[in-house]
Amino acid sequence: xxxxDFNHPVWNDLxxxxxxxxxxxxxxNILLSRLRIRHKLNPSDDEIEASKKxxxxxxxxxxxxxDAKADIQLLLNK
Amino acid sequence: MKKTMFKIEEVAKLIEKDKVLxxxxxxxxxxxxxxxxxxxxxxxxxxxxxxxxxxxxxILVNEMPDxxxxxxxxxxxxxxxxxxxxxxxxxxxxxxxxxxxxDLHLSFANNATDFDGFAxxxxxxxxxxxxxxxxxxxxxxTAFGPEATFSNDxxxxxxxxxxxxxYAQTSIINIFSQGNGDQIEFPKSGFTATEVLINxxxxxxxxxxxxxxxxxxxxxxxxxxxxxxxxxxxxVDQAKKVVSFYAPVFxxxxxxxxxxxxxYIHKFSKQVPSNGKQNLTFSCNCILNFLYSELxxxxxxxxxxxxxxxEIAYQLLNQTMVNLEIADLS
Numbered sequence: 001x002x003x004x005d006f007n008h009p010v011w012n013d014l015x016x017x018x019x020x021x022x023x024x025x026x027x028x029n030i031l032l033s034r035l036r037i038r039h040k041l042n043p044s045d046d047e048i049e050a051s052k053k054x055x056x057x058x059x060x061x062x063x064x065x066x067d068a069k070a071d072i073q074l075l076l077n078k
Numbered sequence: 079m080k081k082t083m084f085k086i087e088e089v090a091k092l093i094e095k096d097k098v099l100x101x102x103x104x105x106x107x108x109x110x111x112x113x114x115x116x117x118x119x120x121x122x123x124x125x126x127x128x129x130x131x132x133x134x135x136x137i138l139v140n141e142m143p144d145x146x147x148x149x150x151x152x153x154x155x156x157x158x159x160x161x162x163x164x165x166x167x168x169x170x171x172x173x174x175x176x177x178x179x180x181d182l183h184l185s186f187a188n189n190a191t192d193f194d195g196f197a198x199x200x201x202x203x204x205x206x207x208x209x210x211x212x213x214x215x216x217x218x219x220t221a222f223g224p225e226a227t228f229s230n231d232x233x234x235x236x237x238x239x240x241x242x243x244x245y246a247q248t249s250i251i252n253i254f255s256q257g258n259g260d261q262i263e264f265p266k267s268g269f270t271a272t273e274v275l276i277n278x279x280x281x282x283x284x285x286x287x288x289x290x291x292x293x294x295x296x297x298x299x300x301x302x303x304x305x306x307x308x309x310x311x312x313x314v315d316q317a318k319k320v321v322s323f324y325a326p327v328f329x330x331x332x333x334x335x336x337x338x339x340x341x342y343i344h345k346f347s348k349q350v351p352s353n354g355k356q357n358l359t360f361s362c363n364c365i366l367n368f369l370y371s372e373l374x375x376x377x378x379x380x381x382x383x384x385x386x387x388x389e390i391a392y393q394l395l396n397q398t399m400v401n402l403e404i405a406d407l408s
Contacts, residue, residue, distance in 0.1 A: 065247060
């Protein structure tokens with residue numbers, strides 16, 4: 001996983017809920033739920049961009065942890 | 079199996095040997111301990127090596143492994159608890175103990191998800207408590223080892239740094255899952271609710287609970303992308319038509335009441351990881367699991383720790399076991 005993966009549409013789909021997947025990484029489960037609530041209450045472009053950055057950054061910094069790795073494989077197929 | 083329950087004299091000796099300790103026990107014992115590298119919280123209910131136990135005469139000791147790189151103990155109140163995530167080490171984890179029934183307990187529960195850096199570093203911990211029969215006389219508290227002080231309104235935390243090549247991973251064991259009942263949504267976040275949306279229809283929640291004869295020992299469960307997160311019922315006030323909870327419900331989350339559990343120990347045992355993950359650095363379990371599932375004298379696998387008034391894995395949870403494991407990066 002690299003910085004350029006931020007441009008992948010999967011992050012947008014995760015935040016707005018069009019992508020419903022079972023994630024392994026507990027930190028991401030909990031953070032994503034929070035971000036989806038925030039999106040529901042304020043679906044502005046700025047808000048979704050900020051939320052995408054949060055979930056992406058969590059995965060980027062955790063990319064070597066087994067549960068995060070499994071999610072990255074699932075989400076980005078890499 | 080490793081010994082976890084110690085007499086106060088034994089704990090004092092460990093502290094004098096500069097051991098890094100997470101402690102759980104009675105206020106009278108915690109107040110007598112010398113200064114050192116430890117934090118503690120009040121509770122008399124334990125998952126001990128001998129099974130579920132209630133005692134005010136012993137302290138549950140969780141000694142951190144020798145390989146940890148460094149620690150930073152810190153006390154938190156309403157003015158600085160928002161920094162709990164950012165204060166943690168880049169590679170490590172944080173254990174926090176929050177005094178039960180304090181303003182900080184409510185504040186942490188309601189606001190942790192909005193703290194800067196939320197969920198970006200592993201945070202586990204628990205809400206301190208006391209013997210249920212004593213709660214009107216004695217407030218739950220926390221003890222801060224570096225100063226050997228005790229407080230009823232201050233949280234204590236230990237930030238632990240891990241060496242390169244090791245990582246901390248948080249997990250939960252929740253035997254509950256969403257049942258087949260109605261979808262429940264709350265128009266406002268908080269520890270209490272009056273009006274709710276049942277399958278989209280506005281209802282008084284207390285009336286709904288009475289009409290459906292819901293067993294309020296079963297929590298509300300939300301599906302967080304595959305992780306089941308519980309909210310436990312505290313009380314239904316039929317006169318005031320108010321329902322209270324042990325953790326806040328959140329606006330925007332869809333809840334369902336949990337399905338019935340026939341045998342806690344059986345279901346729990348099936349969920350305890352069997353792939354070597356039983357060597358856990360930290361665990362805690364909910365007092366409601368202890369009470370409702372009658373766990374006194376019963377073993378929860380090889381897992382030990384306090385039964386608590388709330389469990390923390392990034393945010394406040396209910397009726398859940400929280401675990402933290404330190405593993406090697408492959």
